Amino acid sequence: MQLIDTHVHINFDVFESDLEDIKTRWQQAQVVHLVHSCVEPSEFKSIQALADHFGNLSFAVGLHPLDAQKWTNTTETEILNYAKSDQRVVAIGEMGLDFYKASNHQQQQQVLEAQLRIAHQLQKPIIIHCRDAAQKLKDVLELFWQQTGEVKGVMHCWSGTPEETQWFLDLGFYISFSGVVTFKNAKTIQDSAKIVPNDRLLIETDCPFLAPVPKRGKRNEPANVRHVAEFLAKLRDVPIETLAQQTTDNACQLFNLSLDD
Numbered sequence: 001m002q003l004i005d006t007h008v009h010i011n012f013d014v015f016e017s018d019l020e021d022i023k024t025r026w027q028q029a030q031v032v033h034l035v036h037s038c039v040e041p042s043e044f045k046s047i048q049a050l051a052d053h054f055g056n057l058s059f060a061v062g063l064h065p066l067d068a069q070k071w072t073n074t075t076e077t078e079i080l081n082y083a084k085s086d087q088r089v090v091a092i093g094e095m096g097l098d099f100y101k102a103s104n105h106q107q108q109q110q111v112l113e114a115q116l117r118i119a120h121q122l123q124k125p126i127i128i129h130c131r132d133a134a135q136k137l138k139d140v141l142e143l144f145w146q147q148t149g150e151v152k153g154v155m156h157c158w159s160g161t162p163e164e165t166q167w168f169l170d171l172g173f174y175i176s177f178s179g180v181v182t183f184k185n186a187k188t189i190q191d192s193a194k195i196v197p198n199d200r201l202l203i204e205t206d207c208p209f210l211a212p213v214p215k216r217g218k219r220n221e222p223a224n225v226r227h228v229a230e231f232l233a234k235l236r237d238v239p240i241e242t243l244a245q246q247t248t249d250n251a252c253q254l255f256n257l258s259l260d261d
């Protein structure tokens with residue numbers, strides 16, 4: 001069995017002291033590849049160093065909506081240069097809209113649109129962060145698809161309703177579930193996870209955040225993507241091996257990964 005954790009932040013300080021142990025545990029959990037997300041371009045060097053060190057790690061470069069105020073007139077060039085200079089850059093992001101924690105809606109939208117243009121230009125998939133903003137995001141993406149063209153991507157750490165899930169499936173997106181789907185009160189998210197077609201489903205930890213049951217409340221780490229996979233397999237009534245194969249194939253397809261096994 002092979003699993004891919006499609007969204008990690010192991011460059012954060014909380015992992016500094018025991019990364020080798022964390023690697024041992026993800027290997028034991030049969031996690032064969034990580035896709036590292038990026039909150040802001042200043043992280044690029046540290047993420048690149050992790051990819052040098054660990055090998056089976058691809059990554060994104062982009063600016064998170066909650067850091068939208070950090071966009072400057074050099075950010076676009078920075079993202080473009082990083083993405084072009086390192087073949088391990090497999091996506092642009094994370095980008096998106098977060099109306100739950102911030103009210104700079106206009107600024108977030110501008111920064112999102114700028115990154116959509118970069119991804120379209122480079123023909124790279126996007127990693128979308130969306131919280132309490134599904135309707136606005138749908139409108140922005142639909143307009144972009146019409147005016148500029150389609151971009152492939154993933155709705156990461158997805159927590160939307162089945163209706164919202166269908167919107168983004170219709171736009172061509174993959175839908176990625178994190179540990180949140182395992183929580184007891186996550187009925188709506190579980191309903192969404194049931195309607196995602198086999199060829200659009202992805203799994204992630206979003207570590208260090210949001211550890212799945214039975215690790216809830218602890219620091220999260222890539223090995224725990226196994227718990228997300230097991231939960232989704234049960235929920236969708238398929239063997240864990242089948243779910244692992246499907247989600248790994250999907251990750252390879254979206255991010256153009258080739259696993260060196």
Ligand SMILES: [Zn+2]
Pocket residue numbers: 007009037094206
């Ligand atoms: Zn993230």
